[in-house]
Amino acid sequence: MLRLLNPADKAEMxxxxxxxxxxxxxxxxxxxxxxxxxxxxxxxxxAFQNEQMAGIAYCVPMEMTNETWxxxxxxxDPEHHRKGIGKALMHLMEDTLSAQGKRLLIVETSSTEDxxxxxxxxxxxxxxxxxxxxxxxxxxxxxxxxxxRL
Numbered sequence: 001m002l003r004l005l006n007p008a009d010k011a012e013m014x015x016x017x018x019x020x021x022x023x024x025x026x027x028x029x030x031x032x033x034x035x036x037x038x039x040x041x042x043x044x045x046x047a048f049q050n051e052q053m054a055g056i057a058y059c060v061p062m063e064m065t066n067e068t069w070x071x072x073x074x075x076x077d078p079e080h081h082r083k084g085i086g087k088a089l090m091h092l093m094e095d096t097l098s099a100q101g102k103r104l105l106i107v108e109t110s111s112t113e114d115x116x117x118x119x120x121x122x123x124x125x126x127x128x129x130x131x132x133x134x135x136x137x138x139x140x141x142x143x144x145x146x147x148x149r150l
Contacts, residue, residue: 002092005044005056010035012053013046016077031073034058045092047076047085054080057089059097059105068104069097087125098150105150111142122146 005013010032017023017031035044035058047055058073071093076085094105107127109118123129127146136143 001048002088003046003048005035005046007036009044009046009053013044013056016053016056017075020075020078022075043093043096045089045096047089049080049085053077055085055089057093059093061102062106065104067102068106069102070106070108074107086121090125094148094150102150105148107146107148108143109146110137111144115144119144119146 013035014028014032017028023031034042038044042058042060045057046053055076056073057071057075059069059071062068062070071090074086074089076089097105107122109115109122111132119129123146127148130145130147132145133143135141
């Protein structure tokens with residue numbers, strides 16, 4: 001089941017974030033605060049398998065643009081990788097934003113080998129690589145940007 005997340009989902013969402021071990025303690029705290037204090041425009045999506053959260057996606061509008069949005073998080077429980085959950089969450093996000101008249105979705109990711117699967121995933125679901133900002137996240141860790149017209 002796919003749906004928008006609500007405040008009652010916070011504990012389960014944070015448990016999934018912690019389970020992935022992708023984030024430092026301060027990043028988990030930031031995610032918690034962001035979820036709790038999201039502006040009315042930010043949208044959080046969840047994927048559930050057997051009534052348990054299996055994935056999260058989060059996007060926000062880009063300031064000073066005409067209906068451009070940015071995916072800030074796409075996270076799937078490692079036990080559910082390669083089952084179509086990430087793709088389903090991205091399609092739900094795209095459909096939701098498109099229905100609201102939004103026109104462009106941006107995804108930014110790392111250039112490191114650890115993120116090769118993510119980069120391949122975005123290209124496989126129709127995102128176009130637009131460019132790279134070298135040494136953005138750290139020395140030799142570049143930001144790779146993808147977009148998709150809605």
